[in-house]
Amino acid sequence: MASAATVETPNVTDPSLYLQGIPHDRFARIRATPSLAWHPYENGGFWAVTRHAEVRHVSRNPELFSSAIGHTNLWDLEADALEARRSLIDTDAPDHTRLRRLVAGAFTPKNIRRWEETVRAITGELLDEFVAQGGGDWVDMVAAPLPIQVILTMLGVPTDDADYLVELSNYLVEGTGDAQSIPPDAFGNTTELRLLPFNSPASHALFEYGEGMRQQRQDDLRDDLVSHLVRAESDVERMSRNEYRNMFHLLVFAGNETTRTAISHGALALAANPDEWQRVLDDPSMIESASEEILRWSTPILHMRRTATADTELAGTEIAEGDKVVMWYASANRDEAVFEDPDKFDVGRFDVGRANSDHFAFGGGGPHLCLGAFLARLEVNVLLEEMAKRSICLEQTSEPVRARSNFVHGVLSVGMRPAGGSN
Amino acid sequence: MAGDDMVRVAVDQELCIGGGICEMLEPEVFELDNDIVISSVTGDGLLPRARADVVVDRCPSRAIAIVEEEL
Numbered sequence A: 001m002a003s004a005a006t007v008e009t010p011n012v013t014d015p016s017l018y019l020q021g022i023p024h025d026r027f028a029r030i031r032a033t034p035s036l037a038w039h040p041y042e043n044g045g046f047w048a049v050t051r052h053a054e055v056r057h058v059s060r061n062p063e064l065f066s067s068a069i070g071h072t073n074l075w076d077l078e079a080d081a082l083e084a085r086r087s088l089i090d091t092d093a094p095d096h097t098r099l100r101r102l103v104a105g106a107f108t109p110k111n112i113r114r115w116e117e118t119v120r121a122i123t124g125e126l127l128d129e130f131v132a133q134g135g136g137d138w139v140d141m142v143a144a145p146l147p148i149q150v151i152l153t154m155l156g157v158p159t160d161d162a163d164y165l166v167e168l169s170n171y172l173v174e175g176t177g178d179a180q181s182i183p184p185d186a187f188g189n190t191t192e193l194r195l196l197p198f199n200s201p202a203s204h205a206l207f208e209y210g211e212g213m214r215q216q217r218q219d220d221l222r223d224d225l226v227s228h229l230v231r232a233e234s235d236v237e238r239m240s241r242n243e244y245r246n247m248f249h250l251l252v253f254a255g256n257e258t259t260r261t262a263i264s265h266g267a268l269a270l271a272a273n274p275d276e277w278q279r280v281l282d283d284p285s286m287i288e289s290a291s292e293e294i295l296r297w298s299t300p301i302l303h304m305r306r307t308a309t310a311d312t313e314l315a316g317t318e319i320a321e322g323d324k325v326v327m328w329y330a331s332a333n334r335d336e337a338v339f340e341d342p343d344k345f346d347v348g349r350f351d352v353g354r355a356n357s358d359h360f361a362f363g364g365g366g367p368h369l370c371l372g373a374f375l376a377r378l379e380v381n382v383l384l385e386e387m388a389k390r391s392i393c394l395e396q397t398s399e400p401v402r403a404r405s406n407f408v409h410g411v412l413s414v415g416m417r418p419a420g421g422s423n
Numbered sequence B: 001m002a003g004d005d006m007v008r009v010a011v012d013q014e015l016c017i018g019g020g021i022c023e024m025l026e027p028e029v030f031e032l033d034n035d036i037v038i039s040s041v042t043g044d045g046l047l048p049r050a051r052a053d054v055v056v057d058r059c060p061s062r063a064i065a066i067v068e069e070e071l
């Protein structure tokens, strides 16, 4: 609970703040307070965890900081809504372990490597078209189609439906903010919105789509991820029908929205820092480090929430059982205690050896660490490689339109033009 | 304790979430089973301490531990 002595915490949850970008100055002020900051929210509040070390602690102690209680977003859900909407993200062991193992095999570093040529072919085609057109909306032309086409290919979903599924994802992002542009009965939805992920009627449409895929594959099992899930779903001990639909929803949404955001902010950063991109063009061995920096810089998911399962202490602050604890990856990724000159975009920052990086774009570790981390890395790496191969330098031609959300760091559109490299 | 002392590592298969980071870092020591997607130690599980510390640290679900010190 909040102690009376708590200094007033700057507001970081108002979704409209994020129309101007992440409020980094506010996070810096919170990071500078030695204890955890109590942040008011709706009728209660949460502990704002903003430093790298403490985000790591919360992530890696799932017995103390649960994902299954309340919700992993800021607001609590009623019990029936939580059950209806529960996905991998909102579970603890042993349910989490059971569900995670159903999909983990497809996303190991070793198995993700097999998709490299697919990713390269998709990326090359999109970049060639972008260059042929002399540029345009980077989100529409490159950032959105690349990850959605890749995840749909893995799932076995026809890529002809990519535009429709991106449209649904855009509505889901709206659902994370405070203003939805579609009516509750959009897409023929009749379910109460509180029972749908992100309170969005687009979730109904995505559930329906997933159910259609399930029925198709049921009689025609193939070597794709949907068939793999359908096989598991045929044994209720392994996965229930409700778990299937939430898993399908999660893979489609998480598999495209986040990487799209990284690629959008990546383009913005490369256009704003042409010298940094030139370093990469001069020395392509920097590409992996540059990708990690793009991930740190973009932090596509701004936070995740946990709920304390017992009284505990962190940063000299007493946390009570049931308190909400919110890990702000957007802040941990700018923590001056870990990153030198954190507000500088520096493609050489990460020494990507075997032991890899410690930004928290994919979470702070722990069992919920992003399932798609190696897929997302592959996509960003291949994109930079293919841009370098074509000597594409980006010039920004319009201001980005940002998502009104404190949860995803989304970019809805931004104009870019290709200019030739100087080498 | 020098970082090149050999230590033995083991995987707690209840905790493993099958992310495969161990297999990526130390392919000689860890192997993921393709069907059940759980990591196990192949061979004698010996690693220099410094490298064992890295893989213990990088395992997201704290499933890897050093079970025998300074062999």
Ligand code: HEM
Pocket (backbone or CB within 6 Å): A059, A088, A089, A090, A100, A151, A250, A251, A254, A255, A256, A258, A259, A262, A295, A299, A300, A301, A304, A329, A360, A361, A362, A363, A364, A365, A366, A367, A368, A369, A370, A371, A372, A373, A375, A376
């Ligand atoms: C740049 C791209 C991406 C970013 C920044 C990102 C970020 C994240 C974050 C922050 C989490 C929560 C981690 C935690 O709670 O500890 C997460 C979880 C997850 N991500 Fe990603 N993600 C990305 C790409 C992907 C892709 C391509 C997929 C493809 C399937 C994916 C699937 C998932 C899933 C299924 C989870 C839930 C894992 C669990 O709860 O066990 N993500 N991601």
Ligand code: SF4
Pocket (backbone or CB within 6 Å): B011, B015, B016, B017, B018, B019, B020, B021, B022, B023, B030, B032, B038, B039, B058, B059, B060, B061, B062, B063, B064
């Ligand atoms: S790194 Fe840990 S969780 Fe991942 S496969 Fe290896 S033992 Fe399992």
